[in-house]
Amino acid sequence: GAVVSQHPSRVICKSGTSVKIECRSLDFQATTMFWYRQFPKQSLMLMATSNEGSKATYEQGVEKDKFLINHASLTLSTLTVTSAHPEDSSFYICSAFSSRGTSGGARTGELFFGEGSRLTVL
Amino acid sequence: GEDVEQSLFLSVREGDSSVINCTYTDSSSTYLYWYKQEPGAGLQLLTYIFSNMDMKQDQRLTVLLNKKDKHLSLRIADTQTGDSAIYFCAESIEGYSTLTFGKGTMLLVSP
Numbered sequence: 001g002a003v004v005s006q007h008p009s010r011v012i013c014k015s016g017t018s019v020k021i022e023c024r025s026l027d028f029q030a031t032t033m034f035w036y037r038q039f040p041k042q043s044l045m046l047m048a049t050s051n052e053g054s055k056a057t058y059e060q061g062v063e064k065d066k067f068l069i070n071h072a073s074l075t076l077s078t079l080t081v082t083s084a085h086p087e088d089s090s091f092y093i094c095s096a097f098s099s100r101g102t103s104g105g106a107r108t109g110e111l112f113f114g115e116g117s118r119l120t121v122l
Numbered sequence: 123g124e125d126v127e128q129s130l131f132l133s134v135r136e137g138d139s140s141v142i143n144c145t146y147t148d149s150s151s152t153y154l155y156w157y158k159q160e161p162g163a164g165l166q167l168l169t170y171i172f173s174n175m176d177m178k179q180d181q182r183l184t185v186l187l188n189k190k191d192k193h194l195s196l197r198i199a200d201t202q203t204g205d206s207a208i209y210f211c212a213e214s215i216e217g218y219s220t221l222t223f224g225k226g227t228m229l230l231v232s233p
Contacts, residue, residue, distance in 0.1 A: 006164070034220075043210065043225040044165075093164050111221065113157075113164040 003027060004096045006114035013084055014122055020080045021117045023094030029074035030096035035067075038091040038116075050077045084121040092117045126224035128211050133230045140198040142227045144211030147192060151213040154187060155221070156196045159208045168196070168209075198229075206231045 003026040013019050023033055031052050036044040048069050049057045056069035066088075068080040077096075081088050093116040125147045134140045146154070152173045157165040171178045171185045171194075178185045184197040198205055211224040 004164075043223045046220075049220070091162075095165075111167075113166075115164040116162070118162065 004030075004094065004112045004114040006094055006117050008117060009115060010118045010120075012120045012122065015085050016083055018080055018082045019084055019119060020078055021092055021094075021119075023077045023079070023096065023114050025075045025096040025098070025112070028096075028098045030077075030098060031074060032097040032099075033071060033077040034095045034097075034111075035069060035077070035079050036093045036095070038093060044093060047079075081119065084119070086121045089119055089121045092119060126211055126213055126222050128209075128224035128227045130225065131228050131230070133232065134201050136201060136203055136231055136233050138201055140196075140201045140205070140229055140231075142196045142198075142209050142211075142229065144194040144196075144224055145192055146194065146211070146213045146222075148213060148215070148222070149192065150215045151192075153214045154185075154194050155212045155214075156183075156185065156194075157210040157212060157223075159210060159226070161207075165210065201229075201231050203231045203233060205229060 005024045005026055007022045011019055033050040035047045037047050038044045046059050047062045050069050050071040052071045052074050058064050066082055071077040094114045095111050098110050127145045155170040156168045158168050159165050169180050169183050169185055171187050173189055176187055182199045186195045194211055206229055208226040208228050210226045212221040214221050
């Protein structure tokens with residue numbers, strides 16, 4: 001079945017450095033990918049919607065300059081946490097939408113999640 | 123706005139049935155999902171139901187939907203220790219593209 005791969009699965013960095021997380025759809029093309037952030041014992045918070053070839057759409061309260069998203073190809077989206085600080089430590093999960101076309105005017109398909117990336121900023 | 127509510131914790135004994143409940147507020151929801159998250163891992167889709175269905179059964183899993191009350195439940199029959207995880211209820215208006223998640227229910231299965 002379809003697989004979404006995230007890399008790295010764990011990263012530890014010093015405060016002030018930038019960290020890039022990759023999300024790849026391995027056997028399908030994903031025009032839309034999503035980035036979520038999950039705090040301990042909490043739900044997933046949608047950070048942004050990434051569309052191939054265009055700028056990402058950020059959710060309210062998410063800093064665009066802090067969390068840079070690039071969806072350069074149909075199989076790869078990247079999230080870069082710039083000038084990371086300890087409060088950015090979190091579990092980041094991506095998902096990719098595998099479209100099956102439209103039905104009754106609505107997009108149909110399936111959403112696949114990556115395994116997540118644990119970021120720890122010291 | 124959209125809101126999805128779940129109870130935070132459920133503890134059961136191995137072999138019993140587990141019922142995890144979820145309520146949502148958006149009457150436009152057409153797809154409702156249950157995801158499982160094991161520690162330190164991503165989300166695994168367990169099952170989903172369309173809003174024009176009342177029930178869906180898939181092996182040990184039974185999903186019940188009361189659209190009038192906007193209530194969704196997941197029943198796991200013969201719960202095993204490997205079922206211990208966090209279960210997220212989610213809803214979307216169109217197929218899969220944008221999901222609103224509940225806070226998750228931690229299921230603890232004891233031997």
